Amino acid sequence: MTTLVTGARGNVGARVLRRLQAAGRPVRAASRTPGGLAVAPGTPTVALDLTDPATHADALADVERVFLYAEPAGSTEFLTAAVAAGVGHVVLLSSETVELPDAATDPLARHHAVVEDALTGSGLAWTILRPGAFAGNAAGWAGPIGQGAVVDQPFAESQVAPVHEDDIADVAVAALTGDELHGRTVTLTGPESLTFREEIGTIASLLGRDVAVRDLDRAEAERTLAGRIPPPVLTSLLDQWGAGVGRPAPTRTCESITGRPARTFRQWASENLALFDRSAA
Numbered sequence: 001m002t003t004l005v006t007g008a009r010g011n012v013g014a015r016v017l018r019r020l021q022a023a024g025r026p027v028r029a030a031s032r033t034p035g036g037l038a039v040a041p042g043t044p045t046v047a048l049d050l051t052d053p054a055t056h057a058d059a060l061a062d063v064e065r066v067f068l069y070a071e072p073a074g075s076t077e078f079l080t081a082a083v084a085a086g087v088g089h090v091v092l093l094s095s096e097t098v099e100l101p102d103a104a105t106d107p108l109a110r111h112h113a114v115v116e117d118a119l120t121g122s123g124l125a126w127t128i129l130r131p132g133a134f135a136g137n138a139a140g141w142a143g144p145i146g147q148g149a150v151v152d153q154p155f156a157e158s159q160v161a162p163v164h165e166d167d168i169a170d171v172a173v174a175a176l177t178g179d180e181l182h183g184r185t186v187t188l189t190g191p192e193s194l195t196f197r198e199e200i201g202t203i204a205s206l207l208g209r210d211v212a213v214r215d216l217d218r219a220e221a222e223r224t225l226a227g228r229i230p231p232p233v234l235t236s237l238l239d240q241w242g243a244g245v246g247r248p249a250p251t252r253t254c255e256s257i258t259g260r261p262a263r264t265f266r267q268w269a270s271e272n273l274a275l276f277d278r279s280a281a
């Protein structure tokens with residue numbers, strides 16, 4: 001029986017898809033625009049817009065397991081359709097923000113909590129993954145670092161424990177291919193707490209050159225990022241980053257599930273160094 005991978009174009013979904021295929025599992029790769037998916041030749045694809053119930057039944061036909069991105073609009077309808085299709089287990093990509101002290105009002109936390117609640121109330125078997133900040137968020141610095149410009153970073157001394165997307169995918173695949181993680185909520189982070197400045201310093205050391213960082217305060221960040229990030233999301237991010245200044249981020253890795261040490265931010269940066277190196281383009 002097939003595993004439906006939503007977000008098959010996404011950082012995590014694409015990795016989940018490749019791992020399931022490498023393990024010989026039947027998959028169906030879903031996207032709102034499946035025509036442009038970069039998947040292996042012969043990979044079955046399907047058009048799925050989680051917000052559009054008209055697309056749900058075809059995507060779920062003969063599906064046993066689902067890797068699900070959190071999209072609140074349409075989530076109840078999607079999960080109802082999953083029950084009707086006889087789906088056995090759903091693995092949800094949620095977020096550590098659900099555990100914030102102000103999760104009840106934080107927009108990012110609510111975005112994920114709404115889908116968590118719909119899933120746990122659906123009657124389906126479930127696993128919830130709550131990753132912290134992705135290592136791949138560092139790709140947002142590729143422009144200024146590649147151009148040799150100053151990196152403007154709000155709350156540069158804020159700490160996160162960046163989690164490598166390969167580790168998230170490894171845990172997702174463990175959940176999708178076994179029964180041990182049924183009914184479990186798994187919070188996962190990278191192995192070390194780093195300030196944004198230290199993350200940028202790691203990239204700089206791998207490039208072998210200095211990268212200047214300008215620490216933006218909240219008012220400067222709001223002016224700089226307004227128009228690029230929706231206001232409620234920006235408020236949530238700035239709240240989290242402000243709270244992280246001078247406070248080590250808790251590390252909660254998943255060696256017991258993956259059977260290997262969590263990948264470091266340095267590893268992510270080494271693998272993706274070409275993003276930051278204009279001379280390599």
Ligand SMILES: NC(=O)c1ccc[n+]([C@@H]2O[C@H](COP(=O)([O-])OP(=O)(O)OC[C@H]3O[C@@H](n4cnc5c(N)ncnc54)[C@H](OP(=O)(O)O)[C@@H]3O)[C@@H](O)[C@H]2O)c1
Pocket residue numbers: 006007008009010011012013030031032033048049050051069070071093094095096130131132133134137
């Ligand atoms: N970045 C972080 O630090 C962080 C931390 C914790 C949790 N998260 C959560 O992780 C997720 C992002 O993961 P990512 O980086 O792998 O994603 P990504 O690379 O940004 O890709 C987003 C994926 O979501 C799919 N998608 C968006 N709207 C959809 C819809 N209406 N119906 C079906 N598919 C839809 C897109 O598919 P198509 O465009 O192909 O349709 C795409 O594959 C978000 O839910 C985010 O909140 C992120």
